[in-house]
Amino acid sequence: MPIKAVHELFIHELSDTYSAEKQMTRSLPKMAKHATDPELAAAFEAHLEETRGxxxxxxxxxEAAGLKLKRIKCEGMAxxxxxxxxxxxQVEEGPVLDAALIGAAQKAExxxxxxxxxxxxxxxxxGLAQAVPLLQATLKEEQATDQKLSVLAEAQQIEQAA
Ligand SMILES: [Fe+2]
Ligand SMILES: [Fe+2]
Structure with a gap:
């Protein structure tokens, strides 16, 4: 069935994002495990908890909006x-892989x-008034994670240059 209305598109995009979040809950533990910098590993662990939320x-x-999520796979996040x-x-564990992991995580964020x-x-x-604050709460967490990763990336560059 082709998508014709914005509410159908919303359900599709919400279901796609649901899939993306679930994929992240499986990927973040691996990223934490391969990170050398303990602060980076902790940032991945913290975002794993957030992502479960x-x-x-x-x-x-x-549920609140009476919408039924579709079973779809987010190919972008995959x-x-x-x-x-x-x-x-491909990359040896250490500062270079940490830089690669930060870059990969920031693309996902x-x-x-x-x-x-x-x-x-x-x-x-x-007019889905109850959905807006929930979506905004997650958006803020994603933005804060992106910021945290930028700070870690900056700190790493200083360390490498010294
Ligand atoms: Fe997320
Ligand atoms: Fe995220």
Missing amino acids: QVARIEELA GLIEEATSMMD HYEIASYTSLILMAKKL
Whole structure:
């Protein structure tokens, strides 16, 4: 069935993001395990906990709005995770792999930031008032994670240059 209405698109995009979050809950533990910098590993662990909450938040949102999530796979996130996994296979553990992991994680965060930004806009247009604050709460967590990763990346460059 082709998607014709914005509310159908919203359900599709929400289901896609749900899949992306679930994929992240499986990828973040691997990234934490391969990180050498304990602060980076801790950041991945912390975001894993947050991400589990984000999965639950989407379920809560769907239930509150009376929406049924579709079983779809987010191919965008699958591709980003595949790239991160290939970095873990190709790069020796240490500062260089840490830099690669930060880069890969930031790509995933930016993907999520774009997804939530567009979901919030659609929710507003559809008058899904109860969904907006939930989506905004997750967006803030994604933005804060991206910021934290930028700080770690900056700190790492200083260390390397010294
Ligand atoms: Fe997320
Ligand atoms: Fe995230």
